[in-house]
Amino acid sequence: MKFLTVDTVRQLAQSARLRIALGFEHQYEEKINAVLDYAAALMQAVPLEAVKNPQDIRPVQPLILRSDNIVQSDADLLLQAAPAREDRFFVVPVVISQ
Amino acid sequence: MISPWMTIRELRILLEKGEVSVEDIIKATYQHIATYEPSLGALLERFDEATVSEQSASKGILAGIPGVIKNNICIKGRRMTCGSRLLEQYKAPYDATAVKKLYASGAIPVASANLDEFAMGSSCEYSALQKTCNPWNKERVPGGSSGGSIAAVAAGMVPWALGSETGGSIRLPAAWCGVVGSKPTYGLVSRYGLTAYGSSLDQIGVATRTVYDNALVLSVIAGQEEPVYDGTARKVPADYDLTLGLTGQLPAGLRIGVVENAFNAEGVSEEMKTALQTAIAQYEQLGASIRWVSLPSMEFSAATYFVISRAEAASNLARFDGVRYGTRAVDVKDLQELYIRSRSEGFGEDVQRRIMIGNYVLSHGHADAFYKRACAVRHTMREEAEQIFGEVDLLLMPVAANEAFPFGACANNPLQMDLCDYFTSWANLVGIPALSVPCGFTKNQMPIGFQLMGNYWQESLLFQTAYAYEQVNSWHMMHPDLQKLL
Numbered sequence: 001m002k003f004l005t006v007d008t009v010r011q012l013a014q015s016a017r018l019r020i021a022l023g024f025e026h027q028y029e030e031k032i033n034a035v036l037d038y039a040a041a042l043m044q045a046v047p048l049e050a051v052k053n054p055q056d057i058r059p060v061q062p063l064i065l066r067s068d069n070i071v072q073s074d075a076d077l078l079l080q081a082a083p084a085r086e087d088r089f090f091v092v093p094v095v096i097s098q
Numbered sequence: 099m100i101s102p103w104m105t106i107r108e109l110r111i112l113l114e115k116g117e118v119s120v121e122d123i124i125k126a127t128y129q130h131i132a133t134y135e136p137s138l139g140a141l142l143e144r145f146d147e148a149t150v151s152e153q154s155a156s157k158g159i160l161a162g163i164p165g166v167i168k169n170n171i172c173i174k175g176r177r178m179t180c181g182s183r184l185l186e187q188y189k190a191p192y193d194a195t196a197v198k199k200l201y202a203s204g205a206i207p208v209a210s211a212n213l214d215e216f217a218m219g220s221s222c223e224y225s226a227l228q229k230t231c232n233p234w235n236k237e238r239v240p241g242g243s244s245g246g247s248i249a250a251v252a253a254g255m256v257p258w259a260l261g262s263e264t265g266g267s268i269r270l271p272a273a274w275c276g277v278v279g280s281k282p283t284y285g286l287v288s289r290y291g292l293t294a295y296g297s298s299l300d301q302i303g304v305a306t307r308t309v310y311d312n313a314l315v316l317s318v319i320a321g322q323e324e325p326v327y328d329g330t331a332r333k334v335p336a337d338y339d340l341t342l343g344l345t346g347q348l349p350a351g352l353r354i355g356v357v358e359n360a361f362n363a364e365g366v367s368e369e370m371k372t373a374l375q376t377a378i379a380q381y382e383q384l385g386a387s388i389r390w391v392s393l394p395s396m397e398f399s400a401a402t403y404f405v406i407s408r409a410e411a412a413s414n415l416a417r418f419d420g421v422r423y424g425t426r427a428v429d430v431k432d433l434q435e436l437y438i439r440s441r442s443e444g445f446g447e448d449v450q451r452r453i454m455i456g457n458y459v460l461s462h463g464h465a466d467a468f469y470k471r472a473c474a475v476r477h478t479m480r481e482e483a484e485q486i487f488g489e490v491d492l493l494l495m496p497v498a499a500n501e502a503f504p505f506g507a508c509a510n511n512p513l514q515m516d517l518c519d520y521f522t523s524w525a526n527l528v529g530i531p532a533l534s535v536p537c538g539f540t541k542n543q544m545p546i547g548f549q550l551m552g553n554y555w556q557e558s559l560l561f562q563t564a565y566a567y568e569q570v571n572s573w574h575m576m577h578p579d580l581q582k583l584l
Contacts, residue, residue: 004458012454016412017419017437018445032455034513039401039459042471046478061285066326077191083426090421093433
Protein backbone atom coordinates (compact mmCIF):
# COMPACT_ATOMS: atom_id res chain seq x y z
CA MET A 1 0.00 0.00 0.00
CA LYS A 2 1.28 3.45 -0.85
CA PHE A 3 0.76 5.87 2.02
CA LEU A 4 2.85 8.78 0.79
CA THR A 5 3.38 10.57 -2.49
CA VAL A 6 6.27 12.88 -3.27
CA ASP A 7 3.99 15.80 -2.39
CA THR A 8 3.18 14.40 1.05
CA VAL A 9 6.88 13.69 1.60
CA ARG A 10 7.54 17.39 1.00
CA GLN A 11 4.74 18.38 3.38
CA LEU A 12 6.01 15.98 6.03
CA ALA A 13 9.51 17.37 5.69
CA GLN A 14 8.19 20.88 6.11
CA SER A 15 6.24 19.94 9.25
CA ALA A 16 9.42 18.37 10.65
CA ARG A 17 11.45 21.48 9.76
CA LEU A 18 13.51 19.55 7.26
CA ARG A 19 14.30 20.09 3.63
CA ILE A 20 14.99 17.18 1.31
CA ALA A 21 17.41 17.90 -1.48
CA LEU A 22 15.90 18.03 -4.93
CA GLY A 23 16.02 14.66 -6.61
CA PHE A 24 15.96 12.70 -3.36
CA GLU A 25 12.21 12.90 -2.63
CA HIS A 26 11.51 9.64 -4.46
CA GLN A 27 14.07 7.81 -2.33
CA TYR A 28 12.44 9.09 0.84
CA GLU A 29 8.98 8.25 -0.50
CA GLU A 30 9.99 4.67 -1.29
CA LYS A 31 11.80 4.03 1.99
CA ILE A 32 9.15 5.62 4.22
CA ASN A 33 6.37 3.76 2.41
CA ALA A 34 8.21 0.46 3.00
CA VAL A 35 8.25 1.09 6.77
CA LEU A 36 4.62 2.25 6.89
CA ASP A 37 3.54 -0.70 4.78
CA TYR A 38 5.20 -3.04 7.26
CA ALA A 39 3.67 -1.18 10.23
CA ALA A 40 0.24 -1.47 8.62
CA ALA A 41 0.24 -5.07 9.88
CA LEU A 42 -1.04 -3.48 13.08
CA MET A 43 -4.30 -2.82 11.30
CA GLN A 44 -4.90 -6.53 11.14
CA ALA A 45 -3.81 -6.96 14.75
CA VAL A 46 -6.23 -4.49 16.29
CA PRO A 47 -9.70 -3.52 15.09
CA LEU A 48 -10.28 0.21 15.28
CA GLU A 49 -13.01 -0.14 17.94
CA ALA A 50 -10.45 -1.76 20.28
CA VAL A 51 -8.17 1.27 20.10
CA LYS A 52 -8.12 3.26 23.32
CA ASN A 53 -6.76 6.69 23.87
CA PRO A 54 -3.11 6.23 24.86
CA GLN A 55 -3.75 8.18 28.06
CA ASP A 56 -6.33 5.57 29.11
CA ILE A 57 -3.74 2.79 29.03
CA ARG A 58 -2.36 2.21 32.49
CA PRO A 59 1.40 2.74 32.87
CA VAL A 60 3.62 -0.13 34.00
CA GLN A 61 4.42 1.76 37.17
CA PRO A 62 3.45 5.09 38.67
CA LEU A 63 5.81 7.99 38.12
CA ILE A 64 7.88 9.26 41.01
CA LEU A 65 7.41 12.98 41.39
CA ARG A 66 10.08 15.18 42.90
CA SER A 67 9.15 17.84 45.38
CA ASP A 68 8.04 21.08 43.77
CA ASN A 69 10.93 23.28 44.84
CA ILE A 70 12.82 25.97 43.02
CA VAL A 71 16.26 24.68 42.07
CA GLN A 72 19.02 27.05 41.14
CA SER A 73 20.31 26.27 37.66
CA ASP A 74 23.53 27.41 36.08
CA ALA A 75 22.34 29.43 33.10
CA ASP A 76 25.85 30.36 32.10
CA LEU A 77 26.88 26.72 31.86
CA LEU A 78 23.95 25.94 29.58
CA LEU A 79 24.56 29.01 27.46
CA GLN A 80 28.12 27.86 26.83
CA ALA A 81 26.67 25.19 24.53
CA ALA A 82 24.84 27.74 22.40
CA PRO A 83 26.15 28.16 18.85
CA ALA A 84 25.66 31.92 19.26
CA ARG A 85 25.11 33.88 22.45
CA GLU A 86 25.19 37.45 23.65
CA ASP A 87 25.47 38.11 27.34
CA ARG A 88 22.76 35.92 28.94
CA PHE A 89 20.78 35.30 25.74
CA PHE A 90 20.69 32.91 22.79
CA VAL A 91 21.13 34.79 19.54
CA VAL A 92 18.65 34.13 16.73
CA PRO A 93 17.99 35.96 13.45
CA VAL A 94 15.65 38.89 13.68
CA VAL A 95 12.05 37.69 14.01
CA ILE A 96 10.19 41.01 14.02
CA SER A 97 11.92 43.66 11.99
CA GLN A 98 9.72 46.62 12.84
CA MET B 99 50.99 -9.48 33.84
CA ILE B 100 47.85 -7.79 32.59
CA SER B 101 46.06 -9.42 29.68
CA PRO B 102 43.49 -7.47 27.62
CA TRP B 103 41.06 -10.35 28.15
CA MET B 104 41.01 -10.10 31.93
CA THR B 105 37.62 -9.64 33.48
CA ILE B 106 36.72 -7.11 36.15
CA ARG B 107 36.65 -9.95 38.66
CA GLU B 108 40.21 -11.01 37.74
CA LEU B 109 41.55 -7.45 37.73
CA ARG B 110 40.06 -6.81 41.17
CA ILE B 111 41.80 -9.90 42.57
CA LEU B 112 45.14 -8.74 41.16
CA LEU B 113 44.59 -5.27 42.60
CA GLU B 114 43.62 -6.63 46.02
CA LYS B 115 46.72 -8.84 46.11
CA GLY B 116 48.82 -5.85 45.13
CA GLU B 117 50.19 -7.69 42.09
CA VAL B 118 49.25 -4.82 39.81
CA SER B 119 48.47 -1.17 40.37
CA VAL B 120 45.71 0.95 38.89
CA GLU B 121 48.41 2.80 36.94
CA ASP B 122 49.52 -0.53 35.40
CA ILE B 123 45.96 -1.26 34.29
CA ILE B 124 45.42 2.19 32.82
CA LYS B 125 48.76 2.07 31.01
CA ALA B 126 48.02 -1.36 29.53
CA THR B 127 44.55 -0.18 28.48
CA TYR B 128 45.87 2.86 26.64
CA GLN B 129 48.56 0.79 24.93
CA HIS B 130 46.01 -1.75 23.73
CA ILE B 131 43.71 1.01 22.50
CA ALA B 132 46.58 2.76 20.71
CA THR B 133 47.43 -0.45 18.85
CA TYR B 134 43.98 -1.55 17.70
CA GLU B 135 41.66 1.44 17.78
CA PRO B 136 42.89 2.91 14.46
CA SER B 137 41.67 -0.28 12.76
CA LEU B 138 38.60 -0.92 14.91
CA GLY B 139 37.06 2.57 15.06
CA ALA B 140 35.11 1.92 18.26
CA LEU B 141 35.95 5.12 20.13
CA LEU B 142 35.03 8.73 19.42
CA GLU B 143 37.03 10.52 22.11
CA ARG B 144 39.90 9.08 24.12
CA PHE B 145 40.22 10.88 27.43
CA ASP B 146 43.62 12.14 28.43
CA GLU B 147 45.51 9.36 30.23
CA ALA B 148 46.95 11.66 32.90
CA THR B 149 43.49 13.08 33.70
CA VAL B 150 41.76 9.73 34.08
CA SER B 151 44.51 8.39 36.33
CA GLU B 152 43.63 11.12 38.84
CA GLN B 153 40.26 9.41 39.31
CA SER B 154 41.83 6.20 40.52
CA ALA B 155 41.98 7.27 44.17
CA SER B 156 38.52 5.89 44.99
CA LYS B 157 38.23 2.66 46.95
CA GLY B 158 34.84 1.66 45.53
CA ILE B 159 33.87 -1.69 44.08
CA LEU B 160 35.07 -0.76 40.57
CA ALA B 161 38.13 1.18 41.74
CA GLY B 162 40.68 1.41 38.96
CA ILE B 163 38.64 -0.54 36.40
CA PRO B 164 38.56 1.14 32.97
CA GLY B 165 35.54 1.21 30.71
CA VAL B 166 33.91 3.16 27.88
CA ILE B 167 30.62 4.97 27.61
CA LYS B 168 28.29 5.22 24.65
CA ASN B 169 28.43 8.74 23.32
CA ASN B 170 24.76 9.52 23.93
CA ILE B 171 25.34 9.50 27.71
CA CYS B 172 26.53 12.72 29.35
CA ILE B 173 30.00 12.96 30.87
CA LYS B 174 30.54 16.49 32.12
CA GLY B 175 32.97 18.49 30.01
CA ARG B 176 33.33 15.77 27.37
CA ARG B 177 32.04 15.91 23.83
CA MET B 178 28.67 14.23 23.47
CA THR B 179 28.10 13.84 19.76
CA CYS B 180 25.36 11.19 19.65
CA GLY B 181 27.23 10.10 16.50
CA SER B 182 25.80 13.12 14.71
CA ARG B 183 27.29 16.03 12.80
CA LEU B 184 24.72 18.20 14.54
CA LEU B 185 26.29 17.65 17.97
CA GLU B 186 29.88 17.08 16.86
CA GLN B 187 31.25 19.89 19.03
CA TYR B 188 28.70 19.78 21.86
CA LYS B 189 30.12 19.30 25.37
CA ALA B 190 27.91 17.85 28.08
CA PRO B 191 27.31 20.33 30.92
CA TYR B 192 26.62 17.64 33.54
CA ASP B 193 27.12 13.94 34.36
CA ALA B 194 24.40 11.37 33.76
CA THR B 195 23.20 9.65 36.94
CA ALA B 196 24.75 6.37 35.76
CA VAL B 197 28.09 8.14 35.22
CA LYS B 198 27.97 9.71 38.69
CA LYS B 199 27.40 6.26 40.17
CA LEU B 200 30.33 4.85 38.18
CA TYR B 201 32.61 7.62 39.43
CA ALA B 202 31.45 6.97 43.00
CA SER B 203 32.38 3.28 42.58
CA GLY B 204 35.89 4.23 41.41
CA ALA B 205 35.35 3.13 37.79
CA ILE B 206 37.46 4.93 35.20
CA PRO B 207 35.79 5.88 31.92
CA VAL B 208 38.64 6.15 29.41
CA ALA B 209 36.73 6.99 26.23
CA SER B 210 33.36 7.60 24.65
CA ALA B 211 32.14 5.06 22.12
CA ASN B 212 30.72 5.25 18.62
CA LEU B 213 27.04 4.65 17.88
CA ASP B 214 24.45 4.91 15.17
CA GLU B 215 23.34 8.53 14.96
CA PHE B 216 21.09 9.29 17.96
CA ALA B 217 21.09 5.53 18.69
CA MET B 218 18.98 4.90 15.59
CA GLY B 219 20.27 1.88 13.73
CA SER B 220 21.26 -1.75 14.06
CA SER B 221 24.74 -1.88 12.56
CA CYS B 222 26.63 1.26 13.65
CA GLU B 223 26.84 2.16 9.95
CA TYR B 224 24.59 5.17 10.55
CA SER B 225 27.19 6.95 12.68
CA ALA B 226 27.94 10.19 10.89
CA LEU B 227 31.40 10.30 12.43
CA GLN B 228 33.23 7.03 11.81
CA LYS B 229 33.03 3.38 10.87
CA THR B 230 33.29 0.68 13.54
CA CYS B 231 34.29 -2.86 12.57
CA ASN B 232 33.32 -6.14 14.16
CA PRO B 233 36.45 -7.38 16.03
CA TRP B 234 35.79 -10.91 14.74
CA ASN B 235 35.80 -9.85 11.10
CA LYS B 236 36.60 -6.35 9.95
CA GLU B 237 34.45 -6.76 6.84
CA ARG B 238 31.33 -7.12 9.02
CA VAL B 239 29.31 -4.74 11.16
CA PRO B 240 29.48 -4.93 14.96
CA GLY B 241 25.73 -4.37 15.24
CA GLY B 242 24.09 -1.34 16.72
CA SER B 243 23.30 1.04 17.87
CA SER B 244 25.79 0.56 20.76
CA GLY B 245 28.35 -0.83 18.29
CA GLY B 246 31.36 1.11 19.56
CA SER B 247 30.77 0.14 23.21
CA ILE B 248 30.36 -3.52 22.40
CA ALA B 249 33.24 -3.69 19.90
CA ALA B 250 35.57 -2.11 22.49
CA VAL B 251 34.68 -4.80 25.04
CA ALA B 252 34.89 -7.62 22.49
CA ALA B 253 38.32 -6.39 21.34
CA GLY B 254 39.69 -6.45 24.89
CA MET B 255 40.13 -2.69 25.15
CA VAL B 256 38.10 -2.50 28.35
CA PRO B 257 36.20 -5.02 30.47
CA TRP B 258 32.96 -3.02 30.63
CA ALA B 259 31.00 -0.52 28.60
CA LEU B 260 27.75 1.37 28.97
CA GLY B 261 25.33 1.22 26.09
CA SER B 262 21.70 2.10 25.69
CA GLU B 263 18.67 0.29 24.33
CA THR B 264 15.49 1.49 22.73
CA GLY B 265 14.68 -1.63 20.68
CA GLY B 266 17.66 -3.97 21.19
CA SER B 267 20.73 -1.77 20.76
CA ILE B 268 22.83 -3.57 23.37
CA ARG B 269 21.66 -7.16 22.98
CA LEU B 270 22.05 -7.24 19.20
CA PRO B 271 25.69 -6.06 18.98
CA ALA B 272 26.50 -8.13 22.08
CA ALA B 273 25.28 -11.27 20.30
CA TRP B 274 27.13 -10.35 17.11
CA CYS B 275 30.40 -9.62 18.92
CA GLY B 276 30.28 -12.50 21.41
CA VAL B 277 29.82 -10.59 24.68
CA VAL B 278 27.16 -10.35 27.38
CA GLY B 279 24.67 -7.49 27.03
CA SER B 280 21.99 -6.46 29.51
CA LYS B 281 18.80 -4.46 29.07
CA PRO B 282 17.40 -3.87 32.55
CA THR B 283 13.78 -3.40 33.53
CA TYR B 284 12.55 0.01 32.38
CA GLY B 285 13.20 2.17 35.44
CA LEU B 286 16.06 0.23 37.04
CA VAL B 287 18.64 2.71 35.71
CA SER B 288 17.97 6.45 35.65
CA ARG B 289 17.74 7.94 32.16
CA TYR B 290 18.95 11.32 33.41
CA GLY B 291 21.79 12.29 31.10
CA LEU B 292 20.87 9.79 28.38
CA THR B 293 19.91 11.60 25.17
CA ALA B 294 16.25 10.81 24.60
CA TYR B 295 15.28 8.79 21.53
CA GLY B 296 12.08 6.94 22.52
CA SER B 297 11.51 7.99 26.12
CA SER B 298 9.07 5.22 27.03
CA LEU B 299 11.56 2.63 25.74
CA ASP B 300 15.06 4.00 26.40
CA GLN B 301 17.17 2.34 29.04
CA ILE B 302 20.90 2.31 29.84
CA GLY B 303 22.50 -1.14 30.05
CA VAL B 304 25.88 -2.84 30.25
CA ALA B 305 28.21 -4.85 28.01
CA THR B 306 30.93 -7.10 29.46
CA ARG B 307 32.69 -10.32 28.55
CA THR B 308 31.18 -12.31 31.41
CA VAL B 309 27.86 -12.58 33.21
CA TYR B 310 29.43 -11.85 36.61
CA ASP B 311 30.99 -8.60 35.40
CA ASN B 312 27.73 -7.53 33.85
CA ALA B 313 25.83 -8.11 37.08
CA LEU B 314 28.50 -6.17 38.97
CA VAL B 315 28.41 -3.06 36.76
CA LEU B 316 24.63 -3.07 36.51
CA SER B 317 24.43 -3.20 40.32
CA VAL B 318 26.60 -0.07 40.43
CA ILE B 319 24.58 2.01 37.96
CA ALA B 320 21.12 0.89 39.14
CA GLY B 321 18.80 3.20 40.99
CA GLN B 322 17.53 6.73 41.29
CA GLU B 323 19.47 9.64 42.71
CA GLU B 324 18.37 12.56 44.89
CA PRO B 325 16.97 14.91 43.81
CA VAL B 326 14.85 12.87 41.40
CA TYR B 327 15.67 13.73 37.80
CA ASP B 328 13.98 10.77 36.08
CA GLY B 329 10.49 10.10 37.38
CA THR B 330 10.44 6.59 35.92
CA ALA B 331 13.52 5.31 37.78
CA ARG B 332 13.28 3.31 41.03
CA LYS B 333 15.30 3.52 44.17
CA VAL B 334 17.38 0.46 44.98
CA PRO B 335 18.76 -0.58 48.39
CA ALA B 336 22.28 0.61 49.24
CA ASP B 337 23.49 -3.00 49.21
CA TYR B 338 21.89 -3.86 45.84
CA ASP B 339 24.14 -6.56 44.43
CA LEU B 340 23.16 -8.76 41.49
CA THR B 341 26.29 -10.92 41.87
CA LEU B 342 25.06 -12.48 45.11
CA GLY B 343 23.01 -15.24 43.49
CA LEU B 344 25.73 -16.32 41.08
CA THR B 345 26.53 -19.80 42.32
CA GLY B 346 26.46 -21.76 39.07
CA GLN B 347 23.27 -23.49 40.25
CA LEU B 348 19.80 -22.85 38.89
CA PRO B 349 17.00 -22.13 41.36
CA ALA B 350 15.05 -25.30 42.16
CA GLY B 351 12.06 -25.80 39.89
CA LEU B 352 13.11 -23.11 37.38
CA ARG B 353 10.74 -23.06 34.39
CA ILE B 354 12.18 -21.76 31.11
CA GLY B 355 9.80 -21.06 28.25
CA VAL B 356 11.32 -21.41 24.79
CA VAL B 357 9.47 -19.08 22.47
CA GLU B 358 8.33 -21.41 19.71
CA ASN B 359 7.24 -18.72 17.24
CA ALA B 360 10.65 -17.03 17.59
CA PHE B 361 12.60 -20.28 17.25
CA ASN B 362 10.67 -21.18 14.09
CA ALA B 363 10.40 -17.66 12.71
CA GLU B 364 11.19 -17.11 9.06
CA GLY B 365 14.88 -16.59 8.44
CA VAL B 366 16.25 -18.08 11.65
CA SER B 367 19.35 -19.96 10.49
CA GLU B 368 19.90 -23.66 11.10
CA GLU B 369 23.13 -22.78 12.92
CA MET B 370 21.16 -20.56 15.28
CA LYS B 371 18.59 -23.27 15.89
CA THR B 372 21.29 -25.85 16.60
CA ALA B 373 23.00 -23.52 19.08
CA LEU B 374 19.68 -22.82 20.80
CA GLN B 375 18.83 -26.53 20.99
CA THR B 376 22.20 -27.23 22.59
CA ALA B 377 21.62 -24.47 25.15
CA ILE B 378 18.13 -25.81 25.89
CA ALA B 379 19.53 -29.31 26.44
CA GLN B 380 22.18 -27.89 28.78
CA TYR B 381 19.56 -26.07 30.80
CA GLU B 382 17.60 -29.32 31.11
CA GLN B 383 20.75 -31.04 32.40
CA LEU B 384 21.20 -28.22 34.90
CA GLY B 385 17.72 -28.98 36.24
CA ALA B 386 15.44 -26.50 34.48
CA SER B 387 12.05 -27.50 33.28
CA ILE B 388 11.71 -26.57 29.59
CA ARG B 389 8.34 -25.63 28.10
CA TRP B 390 7.63 -24.52 24.56
CA VAL B 391 5.45 -21.43 24.62
CA SER B 392 3.99 -19.07 22.06
CA LEU B 393 4.07 -15.27 22.13
CA PRO B 394 1.62 -14.22 19.41
CA SER B 395 2.10 -10.51 20.10
CA MET B 396 5.85 -10.78 19.43
CA GLU B 397 5.04 -11.01 15.73
CA PHE B 398 3.75 -7.43 15.90
CA SER B 399 6.56 -6.08 18.03
CA ALA B 400 8.70 -4.71 15.16
CA ALA B 401 5.69 -2.92 13.63
CA THR B 402 4.64 -1.57 17.03
CA TYR B 403 8.19 -0.52 17.77
CA PHE B 404 8.54 1.26 14.41
CA VAL B 405 5.51 3.40 15.18
CA ILE B 406 6.08 4.21 18.86
CA SER B 407 9.83 4.79 18.64
CA ARG B 408 9.55 7.08 15.65
CA ALA B 409 6.65 9.03 17.15
CA GLU B 410 8.68 9.64 20.30
CA ALA B 411 11.82 10.40 18.29
CA ALA B 412 9.98 13.06 16.28
CA SER B 413 9.03 14.80 19.54
CA ASN B 414 12.39 14.35 21.25
CA LEU B 415 14.47 15.54 18.31
CA ALA B 416 12.37 18.66 17.76
CA ARG B 417 14.65 20.39 20.27
CA PHE B 418 17.64 20.29 17.92
CA ASP B 419 17.13 23.48 15.99
CA GLY B 420 20.51 25.22 15.92
CA VAL B 421 19.62 27.70 18.67
CA ARG B 422 20.43 26.21 22.07
CA TYR B 423 23.07 23.64 21.18
CA GLY B 424 24.73 21.92 18.28
CA THR B 425 25.87 23.32 14.99
CA ARG B 426 23.82 25.96 13.24
CA ALA B 427 23.57 26.83 9.59
CA VAL B 428 25.32 29.99 8.49
CA ASP B 429 24.11 32.81 6.25
CA VAL B 430 20.44 32.31 7.00
CA LYS B 431 17.91 35.02 6.29
CA ASP B 432 15.33 34.27 8.99
CA LEU B 433 14.51 32.03 11.95
CA GLN B 434 12.59 29.47 9.90
CA GLU B 435 15.53 29.00 7.55
CA LEU B 436 17.83 28.68 10.56
CA TYR B 437 15.74 25.80 11.90
CA ILE B 438 15.33 24.03 8.58
CA ARG B 439 18.90 24.30 7.40
CA SER B 440 20.47 23.50 10.79
CA ARG B 441 18.39 20.33 11.05
CA SER B 442 18.70 19.29 7.40
CA GLU B 443 22.46 19.81 7.38
CA GLY B 444 22.95 18.30 10.85
CA PHE B 445 20.80 15.15 10.79
CA GLY B 446 21.68 12.13 8.68
CA GLU B 447 19.24 10.60 6.23
CA ASP B 448 17.99 7.79 8.47
CA VAL B 449 17.33 10.16 11.37
CA GLN B 450 15.41 12.47 9.05
CA ARG B 451 13.31 9.57 7.77
CA ARG B 452 12.49 8.46 11.30
CA ILE B 453 11.43 11.97 12.30
CA MET B 454 9.20 12.20 9.24
CA ILE B 455 7.61 8.81 9.94
CA GLY B 456 7.02 9.93 13.53
CA ASN B 457 5.27 13.07 12.36
CA TYR B 458 3.16 11.03 9.95
CA VAL B 459 1.97 8.45 12.50
CA LEU B 460 1.07 11.22 14.95
CA SER B 461 -0.68 13.41 12.39
CA HIS B 462 -4.40 14.04 12.28
CA GLY B 463 -6.05 11.33 10.22
CA HIS B 464 -3.27 8.79 10.77
CA ALA B 465 -2.84 8.69 14.54
CA ASP B 466 -5.79 6.31 14.98
CA ALA B 467 -4.50 3.96 12.31
CA PHE B 468 -0.92 3.93 13.52
CA TYR B 469 0.02 5.52 16.83
CA LYS B 470 -3.06 4.70 18.89
CA ARG B 471 -3.19 1.19 17.44
CA ALA B 472 0.46 0.67 18.33
CA CYS B 473 -0.24 1.77 21.90
CA ALA B 474 -3.13 -0.71 22.06
CA VAL B 475 -0.93 -3.55 20.75
CA ARG B 476 1.71 -2.61 23.30
CA HIS B 477 -0.92 -2.92 26.01
CA THR B 478 -1.81 -6.40 24.69
CA MET B 479 1.87 -7.35 24.86
CA ARG B 480 2.01 -6.39 28.52
CA GLU B 481 -1.08 -8.50 29.25
CA GLU B 482 0.50 -11.40 27.38
CA ALA B 483 3.71 -10.97 29.39
CA GLU B 484 1.73 -10.98 32.63
CA GLN B 485 0.09 -14.24 31.61
CA ILE B 486 3.23 -15.96 30.33
CA PHE B 487 5.22 -15.12 33.47
CA GLY B 488 2.51 -16.88 35.45
CA GLU B 489 3.35 -20.04 33.52
CA VAL B 490 7.15 -19.82 33.23
CA ASP B 491 9.90 -17.92 35.07
CA LEU B 492 12.01 -16.93 32.08
CA LEU B 493 11.76 -16.84 28.31
CA LEU B 494 14.52 -17.95 25.95
CA MET B 495 14.81 -17.06 22.27
CA PRO B 496 17.31 -15.85 19.65
CA VAL B 497 18.63 -12.30 19.70
CA ALA B 498 18.88 -12.25 15.92
CA ALA B 499 18.06 -14.64 13.11
CA ASN B 500 21.65 -14.88 11.96
CA GLU B 501 25.24 -13.65 12.33
CA ALA B 502 26.45 -10.07 11.77
CA PHE B 503 26.15 -9.03 8.14
CA PRO B 504 28.84 -7.50 5.88
CA PHE B 505 29.06 -3.71 5.58
CA GLY B 506 26.59 -2.32 3.09
CA ALA B 507 24.33 -5.39 3.03
CA CYS B 508 21.27 -3.29 3.96
CA ALA B 509 22.31 -0.10 2.15
CA ASN B 510 19.43 -0.24 -0.33
CA ASN B 511 16.91 -1.77 2.02
CA PRO B 512 16.67 0.10 5.33
CA LEU B 513 13.56 -1.91 6.27
CA GLN B 514 15.74 -5.01 6.40
CA MET B 515 18.04 -3.16 8.80
CA ASP B 516 15.09 -2.05 10.92
CA LEU B 517 13.87 -5.65 11.17
CA CYS B 518 17.02 -6.57 13.11
CA ASP B 519 14.90 -5.50 16.11
CA TYR B 520 12.37 -8.27 15.38
CA PHE B 521 13.29 -10.46 18.36
CA THR B 522 14.52 -7.80 20.75
CA SER B 523 11.94 -5.00 20.72
CA TRP B 524 9.24 -7.04 22.52
CA ALA B 525 11.18 -6.74 25.80
CA ASN B 526 11.55 -2.96 25.33
CA LEU B 527 7.87 -2.48 24.56
CA VAL B 528 6.83 -4.54 27.58
CA GLY B 529 9.55 -2.97 29.76
CA ILE B 530 10.98 -6.23 31.13
CA PRO B 531 14.68 -7.10 31.63
CA ALA B 532 16.60 -9.14 29.06
CA LEU B 533 20.11 -10.49 28.75
CA SER B 534 22.02 -11.48 25.62
CA VAL B 535 24.40 -14.41 26.21
CA PRO B 536 27.00 -15.79 23.75
CA CYS B 537 26.08 -19.35 22.69
CA GLY B 538 28.37 -20.34 19.84
CA PHE B 539 29.85 -19.54 16.46
CA THR B 540 28.70 -19.92 12.88
CA LYS B 541 30.73 -21.66 10.18
CA ASN B 542 32.05 -18.18 9.29
CA GLN B 543 33.51 -18.00 12.81
CA MET B 544 31.10 -15.24 13.81
CA PRO B 545 29.59 -15.24 17.30
CA ILE B 546 25.88 -15.69 17.95
CA GLY B 547 23.82 -15.44 21.12
CA PHE B 548 20.51 -16.21 22.75
CA GLN B 549 18.53 -13.96 25.04
CA LEU B 550 16.81 -14.60 28.32
CA MET B 551 13.90 -12.40 29.33
CA GLY B 552 12.38 -12.23 32.80
CA ASN B 553 9.47 -10.61 34.55
CA TYR B 554 9.76 -7.03 35.84
CA TRP B 555 12.64 -6.56 38.32
CA GLN B 556 13.81 -10.17 37.92
CA GLU B 557 17.39 -9.21 36.99
CA SER B 558 18.77 -11.42 39.74
CA LEU B 559 17.10 -14.53 38.31
CA LEU B 560 18.26 -13.61 34.79
CA PHE B 561 21.89 -13.31 35.86
CA GLN B 562 21.73 -16.46 37.97
CA THR B 563 20.39 -18.45 35.01
CA ALA B 564 22.83 -16.97 32.50
CA TYR B 565 25.75 -17.54 34.87
CA ALA B 566 24.87 -21.23 35.29
CA TYR B 567 24.95 -21.63 31.49
CA GLU B 568 28.24 -19.75 31.21
CA GLN B 569 29.89 -22.01 33.79
CA VAL B 570 29.33 -25.12 31.66
CA ASN B 571 30.48 -23.45 28.44
CA SER B 572 33.59 -21.65 27.27
CA TRP B 573 32.21 -19.13 24.75
CA HIS B 574 33.17 -16.25 27.04
CA MET B 575 36.81 -17.36 26.95
CA MET B 576 37.06 -17.17 23.16
CA HIS B 577 38.50 -13.99 21.74
CA PRO B 578 38.97 -12.57 18.27
CA ASP B 579 42.36 -12.63 16.58
CA LEU B 580 43.07 -8.91 16.68
CA GLN B 581 46.06 -9.24 14.35
CA LYS B 582 43.55 -9.71 11.56
CA LEU B 583 42.24 -6.21 12.22
CA LEU B 584 45.56 -4.60 11.40
